[in-house]
Amino acid sequence: MTSPATPWGASPPDTFSPDPELQAAVTELGAAVRDLLETSVATTVAPGEQADVAAGVRELTARLAATTRDRHTLSALDDLPTFRRTYSPVSGVGHGFAPPVQFRREGDTVVGECTLGLRHEGPPAHSHGGMTAMLMDQLLGSTAFLAGRWGMTAHLGLEYRGAVPLQTPLVLVGRVADVSGRKTVVTGTVALAAEPDRELVRGEGVFVSPRPELLERYFGDLTTADGGRAPGHAQAATDGSTL
Numbered sequence: 001m002t003s004p005a006t007p008w009g010a011s012p013p014d015t016f017s018p019d020p021e022l023q024a025a026v027t028e029l030g031a032a033v034r035d036l037l038e039t040s041v042a043t044t045v046a047p048g049e050q051a052d053v054a055a056g057v058r059e060l061t062a063r064l065a066a067t068t069r070d071r072h073t074l075s076a077l078d079d080l081p082t083f084r085r086t087y088s089p090v091s092g093v094g095h096g097f098a099p100p101v102q103f104r105r106e107g108d109t110v111v112g113e114c115t116l117g118l119r120h121e122g123p124p125a126h127s128h129g130g131m132t133a134m135l136m137d138q139l140l141g142s143t144a145f146l147a148g149r150w151g152m153t154a155h156l157g158l159e160y161r162g163a164v165p166l167q168t169p170l171v172l173v174g175r176v177a178d179v180s181g182r183k184t185v186v187t188g189t190v191a192l193a194a195e196p197d198r199e200l201v202r203g204e205g206v207f208v209s210p211r212p213e214l215l216e217r218y219f220g221d222l223t224t225a226d227g228g229r230a231p232g233h234a235q236a237a238t239d240g241s242t243l
């Protein structure tokens, strides 16, 4: 049955307490790599200098590669029930590509702010359309999640009404439009923070909480960093709406 009522309820209890030393180190490494990525696509230093830096970066990469996790293992800083995703390419503080965007609930909307860089460039001086789609996907998915309605993206539609400039503060706003069974329809906008009422991008997404067989196929092998079964499976499989 379709419900026009907004689903906003209490936020999930946040009892997850990651190691503060690890959190600080991962955040700092993410910021340092972000600066490196951004500077690597802006630098005009001489070829020899770029080659020297590349050799140094490879040495540092080898140090980080001493121990790694595989794709079925969550980071020790991640918690699915509270939506902590440290290495999200959009919102993850540990990810150098991420702007990163932090989303917060404001009444019956979800709001995020960010500034894109040269590493997100498509048309000169402006965001790549795929990067904007990535922002929109995360905004809409986060809106569903913060409304208590987790789902995977089943459909994502965008209207690019104005080019999104780099190095300019942006504001993202998401709203739940409809909820029905395992399906949540969410709309969102991207605008300049200085002109929030002039929409540059408008998006609509359909998020579907996968049926139990799909949850098992996609996430059945997932474990927490200490080897335990990742939380969320039982609830997601039974009520189909939240983690």
Ligand SMILES: CCCCC/C=C\C/C=C\C/C=C\C/C=C\CCCC(=O)SCCNC(=O)CCNC(=O)[C@H](O)C(C)(C)COP(=O)(O)OP(=O)(O)OC[C@H]1O[C@@H](n2cnc3c(N)ncnc32)[C@H](O)[C@@H]1OP(=O)(O)O
Residues within 6 Å of the ligand: 080, 083, 085, 137, 138, 139, 140, 141, 142, 145, 150, 151, 152, 153, 154, 155, 180, 181, 182, 183, 206, 208, 209, 210, 211, 214, 215, 219, 231, 232, 233, 234, 236, 243
């Ligand atoms: C429990 C452990 C889970 C672990 C989770 C891991 C991480 C979670 C943490 C945080 C994530 C939260 C938010 C993330 C925020 C942003 C990130 C972006 C999200 C993504 O980046 S995610 C990757 C891209 N995404 C995919 O990789 C999906 C591929 N796809 C499929 O896996 C299936 O396609 C699926 C599962 C979507 C549905 O499959 P299904 O079999 O469960 O659903 P089914 O067909 O039964 O449909 C049920 C009802 O949805 C309607 N429906 C279905 N599809 C529709 C469509 N396209 N348009 C309109 N309505 C649609 C039907 O019409 C029916 O509606 P009705 O009930 O009214 O008839």
